[in-house]
Amino acid sequence: MTIRGPLAITLFAALILSVAVNLVVAGFVVARLHGGPPPPGSEVERIVSMGTRGFPPEIQKAIADGAVAKRAEIRQRLDDVQAARRQMFDAMRADPFDPAALDAAYANLRDKTEALQEAGQQIVAQAVANAPAEVRARIRPPRVGPENAGPPPPAPPHP
Secondary structure (H helix, E strand, O other): OOOOOOOHHHHHHHHHHHHHHHHHHHHHHHHHHHHOOOOOOOOHHHHHHHOOOOOOOOHHHHHHHHHOOOOOHHHHHHHHHHHHHHHHHHHHHHOOOOOOHHHHHHHHHHHHHHHHHHHHHHHHHHHHHHHHHHOOOOOOOOOHHHHHHOOOOOOOOOO
C-alpha cells in the first residue's frame, strides 16, 4: 500500500515535526544532565542572591552592585575557601593520618571562611548604611528553616 497525494505530504510533515520536537526535548534533557560549567563569576551572583532574600529590593540592588564592584576580591576569597576545603579533605585522607595536620587545615578553613564572610558583610553594611530609614525598616529575616515557619511579620506602613 502506497500513500500518495496531500495525505502523504501531511504525514511526511508530521514525521519531520515529530523528529524535530523529539530532538529539541532530548537536547534539553542532555543539557540539564550534562550541562557545562557555570559562567565565570556566576557563583558570586548566586551566593549574593541567596543571601539577600530578606532585604528590600532597593538594598538587594545595592548589595548586588557592591558585589559586582568587588567581584574579583569575592571570587579570590571563594577560591581560597575551596582550596582550604580541599586541603582539609586531603588531611582527612592522608595515610598515615596526622591529627595536627587536620587541626591546621580546620584552622585555615575557618580563617578563609571568615575572610569571605567579612568581605560580604562589608558590602551589606555599605548598602544598608546608604539606605534611607524607611527602606531599612523593611529588612526582615529570610523565611528559611523551622524558626521562620510561621506567618511573615507585618510590614511597616508606607508613608
